[in-house]
Amino acid sequence: MAKTHGSDRPQATAHPAEIVREYGPFAGSDKVAGVTHDGTRVWAATGAALVAFDPATGETRRTLERACDAGTAFDGTYIYQIAEARIDKIDPATNQVVASIPAPGHGADSGLAWAEGSLWVGQYRDRKIHQIDPATGAIRRTIESNRFVTGVTWVDGELWHGTWEGDASDIRRIDPQTGDVLERLEMPGGVFVSGLESDGADLFYAGGGGSGKVRAVRRPRRTTPPAA
Numbered sequence: 657m658a659k660t661h662g663s664d665r666p667q668a669t670a671h672p673a674e675i676v677r678e679y680g681p682f683a684g685s686d687k688v689a690g691v692t693h694d695g696t697r698v699w700a701a702t703g704a705a706l707v708a709f710d711p712a713t714g715e716t717r718r719t720l721e722r723a724c725d726a727g728t729a730f731d732g733t734y735i736y737q738i739a740e741a742r743i744d745k746i747d748p749a750t751n752q753v754v755a756s757i758p759a760p761g762h763g764a765d766s767g768l769a770w771a772e773g774s775l776w777v778g779q780y781r782d783r784k785i786h787q788i789d790p791a792t793g794a795i796r797r798t799i800e801s802n803r804f805v806t807g808v809t810w811v812d813g814e815l816w817h818g819t820w821e822g823d824a825s826d827i828r829r830i831d832p833q834t835g836d837v838l839e840r841l842e843m844p845g846g847v848f849v850s851g852l853e854s855d856g857a858d859l860f861y862a863g864g865g866g867s868g869k870v871r872a873v874r875r876p877r878r879t880t881p882p883a884a
Contacts (some may be wrong), residue, residue, distance in 0.1 A: 663841065664711035668836075668837045668838055668839060669838070669840070669841060669854065670826075670839075670840040670841045670842055671840075671842070671876075672825070672841070672842055672844075673827060673841040673842060673843050673844070673873050673874075674841075674873065674875055675844075675847075675871050675872070675873055676859070676872045676873070677711075677714075677866075677871070677872040678869050678870070678871050678872075679698070679700075679709060679711070679714045679870045679871075679872075680689065680700070680867075680868050680869040680870055681867070681868030681869060681871060682700065682702055682709075682716065682862075682868065683716070684702075684704075684705070685702035685703065685704070685705070685707070685868055686724075686866065687702060687703055687850075687865060687866050687867075687868055688700045688701065688702055688726065688729075688823075688850060688851065688863035688864055688865065688867075688868060688869065688870055689701045689702070689703065689724065689725055689726050689727070689806065689849075689850050689851055689863055689865075690724065690726055690727040690728030690729075690737065690738065690767070690768055690807070690851040690863065691728060691807065691850075691851035691852060691853045691862065691863045691870055692728040692729050692730045692735065692768075692851075692853045693711075693730065693853045693854070693855050693856070694708075694730045694735075694748070694803040695856075696710075697709060697710060697717055697718075698711050698855075698861050698865060698870060699728055699730070699735065700728075700851070701724035701725070701726070701727075701728045701737060701851065701863075702724065702868075703718050703724065703725055703845060704721065704722075704723070704724070705720060705721050705722060705724070705808060706718075706719070706720040706722050706724050706728070706737065706746075707719050708720075708748075709870075711740060711769045711855070711859075711861070711872065712720065714793040714848070714857060717821075719747075720736065720746070720748065720751045721751070722739075722744075722746065722751060723737075723739035723740070723744075723752065724738075724739060725738065725739060725740065725765075726738035726739075726741050726766055726768070727766055727767040727768025727769075727777065727778065727807065727808070727851060728768055728851060728853075729743060729768040729769050729770040729775060730770060731770045734746060734747060734748070735748050735753065736768060736770065736775060736790070737768075738759055738765050738766075738768055738777075740759075741758065741759050741761075741762050741763040742756045742757065742758060742759055742761055743756065743757050743758075743759050743768070743775065743777075743793070744756050745757075745790075756767050757788075757790070757791070757792060757793035758793045759777065759793070760777055760779065760788055760793065760795055761779040761780075761782065761792045763784070764779055764780060764781060764782065765777055765778065765779055765780070765851075766780040766805055766806050766807070767785075767805060767806055767807035767808035767809075767817060767851060767852060768778065768816065769807075769809045769810055769853070770790075770806040771788070771810035772810075774787045774788060774789070774790065774796060775787075775788050775789075775790045775807070776788075776808050776810070777808070778805035778806060778807065778808045778817060780804050780806060780820075781804055781844075782802060782803055782805075783800060783801045783802065783804060783805055784798055784799065784800050784801065784805065785798070785799045785801065785805055785808055785815075785817060785825070786798050786799075787799075799815075799830070799832065799835045800835055801817070801819070801830070801835065802808055802822055802837075803813045803819035803821050803826075804821040804827075805817050805818070805819065806820045806849050806850050806851070806852065806863075807820060807849060807851040807852025807854045807862065807863060808852060808854070809834045809853050809854045809860065810854070811854035811856060811875070814829050815830055815831075815832040815854065816828065816829050816830070816832065816854070816860070817852065818849030818850070818851075818852040818884065819849065820848045820849055820865070823845065823846070824842075824843075824845075824847070825843040825847065825848040826840045826841055826842045826843055827840070827841040827843070827848045827849060827852065827862065827873060828840045828841070829851075841873060841876070847864070847867075847871070848858075848864060848865050848867075849863065849864075849878045850862075850863035850865040851863030851866075854875065854881045856873075858875050858877070859872050859873065859874060859875060859876060860873040860874075860875055861873075
């Protein structure tokens, strides 16, 4: 199992996060943990139910009653959901769990993302991101952070994750090979990031923990691709 140790680079770019819209709180819930995007709708894990809403209108489209207390991911067909010490693979058409694997943090897990045929799992207080086999849960490699890790997402070959430590929270882009921090979007005071997902274009959707909200945060535009 490979392990990568990250650090802040002196040249890492930091700028204020641009929050362009807020959604929620959702009926019957006062928190949001994991967040994912299925290409059309945003899904928010609210503890006892997965809520799918239209990001254009904020209207709730579906609600799946399901244990969902941490990260959420979508592989194009199935939703993966952290629930206590396991990761459930859920058919969103039927709300049936088709498989389950152990979560690497044994209940101390946070964010969840799907990319490159793997699941990427944040471990909050351990300050780690694990790449795991989605069929078995076996850890393929580990990236270490210097901040508490919340949500995790990939977009355009970039690995981003949320942090939440003390009274500060940000969304940061890290080098997936070295773990070095390359860029940070600093959230306003009192605004925290739990889950994190990209829409595949210009926005991140960030779960807001105990606020019960999901916030759309603009991803910085680039004139040239980031260095590999």
